Each structure stands twice: as C-alpha cells, then as structure tokens.
Amino acid sequence: MPTTIGVLALQGDVREHVRTLEDLGVATTRVRRPEELEQVDGLVLPGGESTTMARLLRTFGLLEPLRARIAGGMPAFGTCAGMILLADRVRDGAAGQETVGGLDVTVRRNAFGRQVDSFETALAVDGLADPVHAVFIRAPWVEEVGPGVDVLAVAADHPVAVRQDALLATSFHPEVDTDGRVHRMFVEMVG
Numbered sequence: 001m002p003t004t005i006g007v008l009a010l011q012g013d014v015r016e017h018v019r020t021l022e023d024l025g026v027a028t029t030r031v032r033r034p035e036e037l038e039q040v041d042g043l044v045l046p047g048g049e050s051t052t053m054a055r056l057l058r059t060f061g062l063l064e065p066l067r068a069r070i071a072g073g074m075p076a077f078g079t080c081a082g083m084i085l086l087a088d089r090v091r092d093g094a095a096g097q098e099t100v101g102g103l104d105v106t107v108r109r110n111a112f113g114r115q116v117d118s119f120e121t122a123l124a125v126d127g128l129a130d131p132v133h134a135v136f137i138r139a140p141w142v143e144e145v146g147p148g149v150d151v152l153a154v155a156a157d158h159p160v161a162v163r164q165d166a167l168l169a170t171s172f173h174p175e176v177d178t179d180g181r182v183h184r185m186f187v188e189m190v191g
C-alpha cells in the first residue's frame with residue numbers, strides 16, 4: 001500500500017494542503033469521518049479557526065479517534081490553527097476551548113497582536129538549507145515547550161515551528177506557498 005496522507009477537511013485551508021502534498025507526489029485524501037481517519041498514515045491539520053475546528057471534531061465524532069491515533073504514534077502536522085489543535089495547552093483560547101493535544105507545548109492564540117495580525121518574513125528553519133517564506137495570519141506562538149520538544153524556528157523571540165516525535169507544528173502557513181520543503185519534512189516523518 002502506498003503511503004496516504006490525510007488532510008483534516010472540516011474547515012480551513014484544506015485545498016492548499018492537498019495541492020502542496022500532491023505537488024510532492026503524495027497520495028492524499030480528505031478526512032471528515034472516523035472511517036477515513038483509519039485509512040491514513042499521517043494527518044495534516046490545516047489553518048483556519050481552531051475553536052470552530054475543535055467543535056466540528058466533536059460533532060463529527062473525530063475528536064476521540066484522532067486522540068487515539070496520535071497517542072498510537074500516527075504522524076501529524078498542524079499549521080496555525082492546526083498547531084493550536086495539537087497543543088496540550090492553550091492561552092487566550094475561547095472559554096472551554098478543547099484541543100486534540102499530544103504536543104507538549106503551551107501556545108498563545110493570536111499572539112502577534114493587532115498591529116501585526118498578519119505578516120510575511122524569511123524564516124530560518126532547522127533542517128532546511130535556505131529560509132522559507134513564512135506567512136503568519138493571526139498566528140499563535142509557542143510559550144512553553146516540554147523536554148521532548150525540538151524548536152525548529154523562532155520569530156519574535158518565540159518558537160514558531162516545533163517537532164516532538166511524530167508531531168510537527170508551525171505557526172505559519174507553508175501551504176500558501178509553492179515551496180513544499182516543510183511539507184516534505186512531514187512526508188519524510190510519515191515515511
């Protein structure tokens with residue numbers, strides 16, 4: 001069986017992730033139901049709105065199955081809202097905001113503040129030879145990392161790309177660019 005990477009398709013920039021993965025030659029499927037989650041070797045959690053996505057995860061009966069797969073070692077890659085969903089702890093979340101969890105970090109939602117709600121920058125990422133063109137849109141940053149977490153990139157003195165075992169998360173949106181190198185890192189993690 002060839003490797004298949006799922007893109008969580010409840011809300012957010014699903015199409016951009018699918019396109020980026022397909023450009024890398026990876027078989028990709030949209031995941032909306034638990035049966036679809038069972039079929040994939042890894043999962044991308046897109047950017048969008050983390051509170052909405054968390055609510056939809058519960059509505060679609062995906063929250064517990066997804067927690068179980070992540071606990072079982074399935075690779076997952078979250079961008080922006082997806083990073084928030086993977087985080088164990090959220091600051092400035094909506095009241096009672098749930099996450100999927102698994103990544104031993106504390107993130108702050110909308111961390112970069114009003115003036116720089118959205119910005120782009122050339123960002124050095126560990127493991128990549130040249131900087132990536134990083135697009136931040138009402139992005140979170142990471143405020144605390146557990147001992148097993150590697151920080152791969154820093155902006156405004158805070159981690160904005162992290163990895164822990166099979167989990168990868170970025171505050172920015174590599175899927176809105178044609179670069180593909182960050183997704184390739186994830187594809188290699190899926191194996």
Ligand SMILES: NC(=O)CC[C@H](N)C(=O)O
Pocket residue numbers: 046047048049050051079080081082084109110137138139140
């Ligand atoms: N571009 C994004 O994914 C923004 C994330 C959004 N601010 C949230 O809290 O979910």
